[in-house]
Amino acid sequence: NVMLSWQRTAYHFQPEHNWMNDPNGPLFHKGWYHLFYQYNPESAVWGKISWGHAVSKDLIHWLYLPFAMVPDHWYDINGVWTGSATILPDGQIVMLYTGDTYDAVQVQCLAYPANLSDPLLLDWVKYSGNPVLVPPPGIGVKDFRDPTTAWLTPDGYKWRITIGSKFNKTGISLVYETVDFKSYDMLDGYLHAVPGTGMWECVDFFPVSMTEINGLDTSVNGPGVKHVLKASLDDDKNDYFALGVYDPFENKWIPDDPELDVGIGLRYDYGKYYASKTFYDQITQRRILWGWIRETDSEDDDVLKGWASVQSIPRTVVFDQKTGNNIIQWPVSEVEELRSESVEFDNMKLGPGSIVPLRADTPSQLDIVASFEIVKEAFEGTVESNVDSSYSCPTSGGAANRGKLGPFGIIVLADETLSEGTPIYFYVTNGANGKAETHFCADELRSSEASDVAKVVYGSKVPVLDGEKYSLRSLVDHSIVESFAQGGRRVITSRIYPTKAINGAARVFLFNNATGVSVTASGKIWNMISADIRRFPFNQL
Ligand code: DQQ
Numbered sequence: 001n002v003m004l005s006w007q008r009t010a011y012h013f014q015p016e017h018n019w020m021n022d023p024n025g026p027l028f029h030k031g032w033y034h035l036f037y038q039y040n041p042e043s044a045v046w047g048k049i050s051w052g053h054a055v056s057k058d059l060i061h062w063l064y065l066p067f068a069m070v071p072d073h074w075y076d077i078n079g080v081w082t083g084s085a086t087i088l089p090d091g092q093i094v095m096l097y098t099g100d101t102y103d104a105v106q107v108q109c110l111a112y113p114a115n116l117s118d119p120l121l122l123d124w125v126k127y128s129g130n131p132v133l134v135p136p137p138g139i140g141v142k143d144f145r146d147p148t149t150a151w152l153t154p155d156g157y158k159w160r161i162t163i164g165s166k167f168n169k170t171g172i173s174l175v176y177e178t179v180d181f182k183s184y185d186m187l188d189g190y191l192h193a194v195p196g197t198g199m200w201e202c203v204d205f206f207p208v209s210m211t212e213i214n215g216l217d218t219s220v221n222g223p224g225v226k227h228v229l230k231a232s233l234d235d236d237k238n239d240y241f242a243l244g245v246y247d248p249f250e251n252k253w254i255p256d257d258p259e260l261d262v263g264i265g266l267r268y269d270y271g272k273y274y275a276s277k278t279f280y281d282q283i284t285q286r287r288i289l290w291g292w293i294r295e296t297d298s299e300d301d302d303v304l305k306g307w308a309s310v311q312s313i314p315r316t317v318v319f320d321q322k323t324g325n326n327i328i329q330w331p332v333s334e335v336e337e338l339r340s341e342s343v344e345f346d347n348m349k350l351g352p353g354s355i356v357p358l359r360a361d362t363p364s365q366l367d368i369v370a371s372f373e374i375v376k377e378a379f380e381g382t383v384e385s386n387v388d389s390s391y392s393c394p395t396s397g398g399a400a401n402r403g404k405l406g407p408f409g410i411i412v413l414a415d416e417t418l419s420e421g422t423p424i425y426f427y428v429t430n431g432a433n434g435k436a437e438t439h440f441c442a443d444e445l446r447s448s449e450a451s452d453v454a455k456v457v458y459g460s461k462v463p464v465l466d467g468e469k470y471s472l473r474s475l476v477d478h479s480i481v482e483s484f485a486q487g488g489r490r491v492i493t494s495r496i497y498p499t500k501a502i503n504g505a506a507r508v509f510l511f512n513n514a515t516g517v518s519v520t521a522s523g524k525i526w527n528m529i530s531a532d533i534r535r536f537p538f539n540q541l
C-alpha cells in the first residue's frame with residue numbers, strides 16, 4: 001500500500017513484508033552477524049511462526065536469507081517459537097527453541113547448522129530426538145518457553161539454560177543442566193521467582209563487568225561480575241531487568257535491591273520494546289541487545305500496509321559504573337556509519353516558552369545528540385511551582401504541561417505548524433526530599449493525526465549525577481524514535497504514525513516549555529543515509 005509506505009524505516013531492520021516479532025538466536029559466525037526472527041510468512045499479523053533469517057557484516061546493512069526453520073514437525077507444527085544460540089568452545093553452534101506442538105503444548109527443541117563451514121549457516125537440522133524437554137509436572141503446558149543461551153557450570157563441563165514460566169501468578173525461571181543438549185536434568189528450585197509478575201517470556205541471563213567496559217561471555221562469573229536477569233512480562237508486554245549476584249552452587253540469582261526486582265523495578269526501555277535478547281560478540285567483546293518494536297496501530301492497518309514490526313538498532317549493554325545500580329544501553333557504534341552532513345548548535349539560549357527550528361536535509365532520518373543546562377539558582381525556591389513531587393511522564397499530560405523547570409528538549413517528526421510532533425524531553429521537579437529529580441519523557445499525544453493509533457506519554461525518572469548535563473540522543477527513522485538519556489541510563493522507543501510529518505516534510509525543533517528558566521542547548525544533528533537491506537544476491541554467486 002503506497003499510502004502508508006513512508007512508515008517503513010530506512011535503517012532499522014524489518015522484513016520486506018508481513019509480520020515479525022521476537023529476535024531469535026543472534027550470533028556472530030565467520031564474519032557475519034546472524035539475526036533470526038519470529039516471522040509469519042502468511043500475513044501481517046501473528047500466526048504460524050517460522051524463523052526468518054538475515055545476515056550482516058556490521059549490524060546495520062542486512063541481507064535477507066531463506067527461512068532457517070519452518071513448522072514442519074509434530075513438535076513445532078503450530079510454530080517455531082523463540083530460542084537462543086550457544087556457541088560451544090569447539091565452535092559448534094547449538095540452537096534451542098520452543099516448539100508449539102500439534103496439540104499446543106510448549107516443548108523445547110534442538111537444532112544445529114548442517115554445515116558449520118558455511119558462513120551463512122543456510123541449512124538447519126532439527127535433532128531427530130526432538131523435543132528435548134517437555135513441561136515438567138506442575139507447570140502449565142502453555143507456560144514453558146523461550147530457552148536462553150547456555151552457560152557453563154563452574155566445573156567447566158556441564159551447561160545450564162533457564163526457561164521462563166509461571167506458577168499461579170508468580171513469574172519463575174526454571175534451570176536445566178545438560179552435557180550434550182539432548183538430555184537434561186531439572187535443578188531444584190528456581191533461578192529466581194517474583195510473585196505477581198505472571199508469565200516470564202524470553203528470559204535473558206548474562207554477566208556484566210563492574211570494572212571493565214567490555215562485555216562478557218555468557219559463562220563468565222566471579223568477583224567484579226554482576227548478573228542481569230531479564231524477563232518479558234506477558235501480562236504488560238514490557239522487558240524488566242534487575243542486577244544481582246548469581247550463585248551457581250545454590251542455583252540462585254539474588255537481586256541487589258529487592259525493591260528493584262525483576263518485573264517490579266527497571267525496564268530496558270520505557271516505550272515500545274519487547275522480547276529482547278542479548279548475545280556476546282566474541283570479536284568485538286560486546287554484549288549486544290536486540291529488541292522487538294511492536295506496532296501500536298490496529299491490526300487492520302497492519303494488514304493494509306502489509307507489514308508489522310521493526311527491530312531496534314542493536315545496543316551495547318554495560319554496567320553503569322557511575323550509579324552502580326543501572327545498566328547503560330547505547331546504539332552500536334556501527335550505526336554512525338550512516339551519519340552524513342551535520343549541523344551543530346552551541347550554547348543556544350532558549351528562553352521560557354521558546355521553540356527553535358533546526359535545519360535537516362533528511363528530517364525523517366536523523367541522529368540527534370543534545371545536551372541542556374539550566375542555571376543552578378533555578379533549583380532554589382521552586383517548590384511552589386513544582387509541588388507535584390509525584391510527577392510522572394505517563395500521567396503528566398505531556399510536553400504541553402509547563403512547570404518552572406521543564407519540559408525542555410527536542411521535537412522530532414513534527415510538521416511545520418506543529419500540528420504533529422513528538423517531543424522528547426526532560427522535566428525537572430523538586431522531589432519530596434527537596435532534591436531535584438529529573439524525568440525523561442517521550443510525548444506521543446500529538447505524534448499523529450490518525451485516530452486509531454496509541455497516543456501516550458512514555459518515560460521515567462532518570463538519575464542525573466552531579467556535574468552531568470541533561471543529555472539525550474535520538475535516532476529518528478520515519479516511524480521509530482529511539483531516545484537515550486544520560487548516555488544510555490534510560491531509553492524510550494516510540495513507534496509513531498505521522499501523517500503529515502513524513503519524509504522531507506518533517507521538521508525538528510529545540511524547545512523549552514519551562515515557565516521559570518532559560519536553558520542553553522548544545523549538540524549536533526546528523527542526516528542519516530539509508531541502510532542497505534535487501535535479499536541476498538544468490539543469483540550473482
Ligand atoms: N513470542 C514467541 C514466544 C514468546 C513470545 C512466539 C514473546 O516464544 O514467548 O511468537 O513475544
